[in-house]
Amino acid sequence: MRTVVQFGPQHPVWIEPLRLKLTLDGEVVKDAELEAGYVHRGLEKKFEWDYNKAAYLSERVCAICTQHHSTCYCLAVEGTMGLEVPRRAAIIRTIMLELERLHSHLLAIGLTLEAIGFENLFMQSFKDRELVLDVFERTTGNRVLHGINIVGGVTRNIGPEMAKEISSFCDVMEKRCHDLEKMVVNSYTIRQRMQGVGVMSQKMAEDLCVVGPVARGSNVPYDVRAVAPYLLYKEIKVTPVVEKGGDCWARTMVRVRELFQSIDIIRQCLPLLDGAPDELFAKSRSMPDGENFARVEAPRGELFYFVRGKKSKELDRVKIRTSTYANGIGIVPLIKGAQLADVGFITITFDPCIECFDR
C-alpha cells in the first residue's frame, strides 16, 4: 500500500523551510516532489538599487557565506566599471573567503553528524567553529555579517599584529581539525551509517551539473578556484579535493579534507600582506555600464552573479545563481529509492541553505 508523507516544511533536520512530498511503499520512497519558495524574498528585484549599498544587501542573501556573496557581487560590478582591486584588498578578501569556508564546513560536518545522532560531535565541531567566528569578530567587528566588502576593495585592514594572531589561530585550528578528522574517520559506526547511502554516480553529477562538495564527492573535479581563478587564486594554486564514492561519506570527507586546504591557503596568504602597499580600495570614476558576470567557489559550490548596469547608480538587473540552487536538482533523484530514515540525512549532506535557494 502506498502512503503519502509530508516531509517538512518544518522538519527538525533542516533549520529552514523546504517541503518534500514523499510517496512511500512501506519504508521505501517511491516518488518525491520538492516544493520551495517558503522564504522567497524577491531580493533580485531589490538589487535594482544603489550599487554601493547592494554589496551589503548581497550579504543578506545567505548568513553562512556572506563574504562569498558580497565578493562575487563586487567582482561582477567591478567588471562593469573596469575597476582593478588593490593587491592588499585582494589578499584580505581571499583570507576572509577561506575563513568562511572553514566555519561553513565545520557547520555542515556538525549538522551531518547530528542528523545521524552524534550530538556530542556536533557540539565539538560547533565549538571549533566558534574560534573562526572569534577571528571574524576581531578582524571585521562582526561575527556573521562582516560588511567589509565595498565595490572597489575592502574597508578594514589586516595589520601585522592581526596577521600574527590569524597565524597562531591556524595552528590551533589545524590541531582541532585533525582531532575532529580522527574521530570521524576512525569511527566504525559513522562509516557504516554513511557509506553506500545516497549514492550519486559521476555521470549523474555531470548530467545534473551539480557543484561544490556534492560534485567533488562524485569524482567531478569542478572547483571555480581551479577552473576560473579569481583574486589571489591566480597565484595560489588550488587542487580540487575529490572523492570517488559519491555517497554521504564521500561528500562529508570532501568537506573534512577541505578544512586543511583552507588553512593552508590562509597560511600562504598571510606573508603576502607584508609586501603589499596599504591601499585598501580603488575609487571608481565611472558608473556600472554593460553586462558582466562573476563566479566564486562558495563553501557549498559555485556561486554566480550576473550584473547589468545602465550608466547610473541604479542597476538594471542582478541575477544570483547560488550553489544550493544548482545542487537542488540532485536531491529528488537521490531520495527516490532510499529508506524514509535516510531522507533527512541525504538532504543534509547536500548542506542545504534554503534562504540561498529561494532568495
Next chain:
Amino acid sequence: MESKTVTQSELQGIVNNLKARGARLITIVGADAGENIEVLYFFSTGVNSTEVYRIVVPKKGGNEEVESITPLMPAAYIAENELSEMFGLKVKGVPGRFFLHPSLKAPLRRS
C-alpha cells in the same frame, strides 16, 4: 562580457553540441529590455572558458514561447521554471511554477 545572439532553433543545436563537448550549464538568466525579453544561457566549457548565448523574445502580451533545453540538459529544469514564473514566458514542457504563490504574476516583467 561576450555573448552571441542566436535564434531559438539554433540554440537547440548549440546545446547538443555543447553537451557532446562536456560543457556544464551554469544558469539561465532572464532580463527585461523594454520591448524584448532577453534570455541568456551561461555555459562553462573548460578552464577559464565560458560561452554565453542570448535569445531575444519580443513581448507579445504574455503569449511568448521559449523552447525548453531541459530534455537536452536536465540541469536547466529549475532555471527554466524560474524564468517562466518571473517573466511570464511560456517555456514549453516545464510547469512554470516553482517559488511563487499562484496569485503572483511575472514580478520581474516591466510593463
